[in-house]
Amino acid sequence: MIAGIRIGPGVRLTKMILAALSLCLGIVLGSGALSATASPAPTPTPTSDFTNTLTIGGVLRDGDNVVEGAEVTVEGASGFSEVATSDDTGRWSVIVPEKAEYTVTIDPETLPDGVELRDPDRDTATVSSSEWQTNSITRSFPLGADTRQTTGFFEQFLQRLAAGLNFGLLIALAAIGITLIFGTTGLNNFAHGEMVTFGAIIAWITAVLLGVNIFVAMLIALVLGGVFGYVQDWLLWKPLRRKGVKLVQAMIVSIGLAIALRYTYLFFIDGSTKTMNVGLSDAIVLGPVRITTGSIVSMVISIVALLAVGLFLTRTRVGKATRAVSDNPSLAAASGIDVDRIIRIVWVLAGALAALAGVMLGLYRQVSWDMGFQVLLLMFAAVTLGGLGSAYGALVGSIVVGLFVELSTLIIPADLKYAAALVVLIVVLLVRPQGILGRKERIG
Amino acid sequence: MDWGNIFGNAIGEIISPTTAAYALAAIGLGIHFGYTGLLNFGQAAFLLIGAYAFAIPTLAGAPLIVAVLSAIICSIIFAFILGIPTLRLRADYLAIVTIASAEVVRYIVTTTGLTDVTGAANGLSGFKGTFAAINPIPEGRYGFGPFVYNEYDWWIRIVGWTLVVLASVLVFLLMRSPWGRVVKGIREDEDAVRSLGKNVYSYKMQALVIGGVMGSIAGIIFILPRAVQPANYTTGLTFFIWTIMLLGGAATIFGPIVGAMIFWVVLSLTQGILYGAIEAGILPFIDTTQAGQIRFILVGVALMLLVIFRPQGIFGNKKELSFSV
Amino acid sequence: MSNLDKTSVGEPALTVTHPLVKGEVGPGCAKVDPIVIADSVTRQFGGLKAVDVAHLEIPRGQITALIGPNGAGKTTMFNLLTGFDKPNTGTWEFDGKSLAGVPAFKVARAGMVRTFQLTKSLGRLSVLQNMLLGATGQRGEGLFSSLIKPLWRQQEEENTIRADELLARFKLDAKREDYAASLSGGQRKLLEMARALMSQPELIMLDEPMAGVNPALTQSLLGHIKNLKADGTSVLFVEHDMHMVMHISDWVIVMAEGRVVAEGPPETVMKDPAVIDAYLGAHHDTDLGDLMEDGPNPVLEAERRAREAHPEAASEDDGYAKPEERA
């Protein structure tokens, strides 16, 4: 009945091309006006095969913990000088113009409290021109814990627990949209990560570039995210449902959309990671746990938003209708529910929630063109763990994934934490193919 | 703008080893999706495994044949690890699990803990010796027009395209046989095939292994002209292979080959034209990095339009649409 | 059936016997020559016990009808017996071999082949390819032997001849080269049945074979089913059309709410109060006088009313498709 089968003969195909293009253009224009003010920071574009970019980079780690926000300067002949900041995985990289000699210097001042260079004299490394056999070169700086502050395993555990809960709630916020869209239309939306990025970029533009208050920026992102969802359904997904496009086909369309959107973002905001410096980074010490105000704000907002969604789904007419459509669209349609309207509402809701999650992910980490795509698989993992199509399942699955991602770093290297969460997904499916809370499908 | 150069480069892509590698990977994906209906979104992992399982033994001093066998065996093992949990799952779960597995292997080869083995983010280089050593072509530059290469570049091209042809013949033989009928039946409705006494799980596994081995051999061809870099094996690679397969037609013999050629020629053309336009000052607002990004935007839009308006691809039969679900 | 010894509806105190049955006729009675024997098979969906069968035997070489209102658990029972679903408890054997826990494809290879209520034709294969897929023991289905055509060419030709015969019998020969997707719903049902017959099963299980088939064709289909019996194949079929059930079945098993509530030869079973209960609900006020030979048959009546009330039940869709099945 839904995304599958309605075959409308008189579909205007050109309208759909225009839809796809204007969708991209909409974003192009939306963020384009502001791109001039964006700082022309170094551009660690993907070192994909096409671009042939040369990069110098590395990962900053203190034991098993990644070091985020440290600044590394790469200088070369003819006055080349670029600064890179390590991201939430500790990674930093600088694109360099030629296969030549460079000096790489880390600024010890920018290291977080409690972390310092193991050998304070070794803050500089060099790259020689004969090393350029590949397009990227790594330099590492051995870091050690500041001996004055050692944290016990239990403290670390609590710290990670808090971080995991925060991250899980963020994933849940974004993943509920995935699960509602899947439930009502059957679509696995691979472009959902780009809705998350969209919110973060909007908030970065309004809060950082335009200096708007972060909460106002959040609201703007929420509203524009809803509009983004609405426009997507209006211009793309509804016409495709009308055309009778099959589910796998629609899924691949969403992949194409994701690629197009992601590189549109990259085109306008370049590849650097952007810090949301909006005054929410003060640390609060709660017993053994150090937590930033940003994290607390983000957790409170996530919980409020999730409760609101829960109440919406269980208490309102539209929410009940949404669940009815998820359960059985043909029956819902037969009992007088306007399925298309419900799907449109679901898209608006999904867009708004994803954008909100994006803003807080930007606060929690940083803003970058592919941040949504980086968490897309975790969102899918969460939704799949919860059983595709179940909103509560998505919540449970998200918390599991969030906790797992953060807690796993107590045992395994931090750069494998996403891998660990995905392994859990595979293992759970091995044991319970229908997910944690999902139902079995029916044969015959 | 130097049109001669732009077109020369674009035409050169037709027989480039990268095109051959993508074509071979797309032929493998065609067995998975086009013929058997498996939603494999982890084809990049097979290329990655082929690349590392070839490069690591070679760098350790193994002869060529051992390195190639290692790539094949590792991809078979990976196909089993991937297949045992996922092939019982519904199609859309399979998509998510395969894409997740591909990311897992990429995270693993990139982790700094394995720098000694995989080179971590730097990847590996210096493994071309064994392959170059059996090159029968005497040193020198050969060819005509835009196709002028040295003996090593010709050697990769000849070997790469020979493998593509062999894979196509294999697909042809398989798909005209009752074996092909069974896997096509599975693509349509696996329960129906099961009810007729066929071991669906085993056939899916066979298809996954065959297409995966092709992917891993594609991974070897892919690295022979360059170094192994983990950043090349993102989900983006998988999606480009999908685009190529759908472009030519998923369940066709020549589709993946022609799809790969078109994909690379068009990418090269757009790059040449955009760069030329920027140099000529026609596009003052963008720089060359951004020009590279425009091409990816175009790939995304092309993928959408292709799937919406010509899901059977260029060679596909209109009736035999590529999507059953 | 004329060979019914003695029966008197409404007086269950009297024992009833039948040549197919060992001992007394009743729900779950033992057969003289059973092909399938199932014991304490249950299948639970959440709080709902979809199947709860204490004992069931299906006679060999006969046409057995499995009837019951929608949701009685007939399809679920088919799924369990053929390995498409796993029961919560239960064992069953086919031809003396235990098949509990055996995967579906091995069940089919053992000679117990089923069709589906929601047709599963392979749309992008031709009708002929659909048929050929049904043949068993094909050498060309092995991965390595498939590459060498001489190894399987001859077998393929023999199978093609057999497929063409069956297609002609089912009046599908004109569609031989068409994609199965281009067939009508009824033709797909026929194709599915013909395809199942390609494997020459010992027991063929048909789930609502007549649903959606052109009435002009049902008559010849009945003929095919009778021919199957003549060839020695046992048939178990689910059907809602009581006329058809009455017309061709040797034995009728009635399910309701997961249980076998009645069994017997067709004329008798239709008059069984348990069956009327099953169709009309326990609190019906049908006069038992209706059960007399000449009165309107209450079961047929109930079926008719049920169909009028829920027209969608007559279509292929059971009405509880879940999102994943809407494709």
Ligand SMILES: Nc1ncnc2c1ncn2[C@@H]1O[C@H](COP(=O)(O)OP(=O)(O)O)[C@@H](O)[C@H]1O
């Ligand atoms: N996969 C399933 N999940 C939940 N309930 C199911 C499933 N399959 C069947 N049922 C339920 O089991 C009961 C029996 O269904 P079914 O065997 O299809 O009945 P019949 O074929 O006799 O009409 C129905 O109530 C149906 O809703």
Ligand SMILES: [Mg+2]
């Ligand atoms: Mg049924």
